[in-house]
Amino acid sequence: MSIIKVEDKLYQNRYIVDENRPHIQIKDADVCATQCKTQPCTFCCPANCYSAEEDGKVNLVTDGCLECGTCRVICQDNGNISWNYPRGGYGISYKFG
């Protein structure tokens, strides 16, 4: 029996980038660096959109975002994410599912 990796499944999706208009934004980078010790977005996002930087801040690249809402939920205590769906015609298209 062959095992299908998550990365292989994600590759089946198609994503149209809305250049310079990310639909999710970190409101205050300093909050990530100073008030969020565990930075859960950096390991809970299934598309790996968030990455920890050496200066303690977090980099967000929304290309490939699955619109699952996980980051919105896990950042609720800090309220540091501005979350919207992409504009019509942009964002994720699911090929299987």
Ligand code: SF4
């Ligand atoms: S969970 Fe929110 S506050 Fe914490 S690092 Fe991520 S975006 Fe910043």
Ligand code: SF4
């Ligand atoms: S909505 Fe889901 S896939 Fe998109 S950035 Fe947030 S956690 Fe990642």
